[in-house]
Amino acid sequence: MTAISFSAAERTYLESQRLGRMATVDPKGQPQANPVGYFLQDDGSILIGGYAMGRSKKWRNLQANPRISLVVDDIVSLRPWTVRGIEVRGTAELLVGPHALGAHFSQEVIRIVPEWTHSWGLAERGEDA
Template identity: 50%
Template sequence: MATLSERELEYLGTQRLGRLATVAPDGYPQNNPVGFFYNADLGTIDIGGHKLGDSRKFGNVRAHPKATLVVDDIASVQPWHVRGVEIRGDVEALVDVEPPMHGMSREVIRIYPARIRSWGLASD
């Protein structure tokens, strides 16, 4: 399992929204905005939501347990500076677990990072 660097963890801690790409039943990628949380005990990324177990992304993960999460933003437009982290890995669709945040359902998508890429995080 790949490990997020301190710089990547620091950046992810400043962001609230990412995009999760899963494989749909027709074989095409499906991309959805998601909230995410770093699980320090396991070194994973956990994704929760309202009625997550009823979502297409949850079903996609059950059928094809691989996914990519991209978290990025524009730090500056003058000069142009984008930054972000891409996390690819094996995933689990878990049921009846403690939700990562109050108000979320008891289903969680858990990403076990296999490949991590980041850009624009170094301070100039």
């Protein structure tokens, strides 16, 4: 698949948040979801870093199957109930080496190349993002 571009509303939302849930699939076909910090890049890709990322189950899962999903969402209001968010699906690239995410991250970084998105609650009420 080809990388897609985020809408202005999606980009603004992703830049305003810092925590998402990343889903991978292990070699036995079992799903795994983890909370992760992420960093939207100027080229539209998303970087995910962590402490000892290269020794993690998520890294091993992606070595076997590079398909990945990231969900970022939040609650805007309890009354009325108002939620917003975005799901990003794509292919993961496993990068190893220096990066600008910070010294507290290991050299292993996951780069998501977005291929599909679905967002909700990001546009004005009554419109879909």
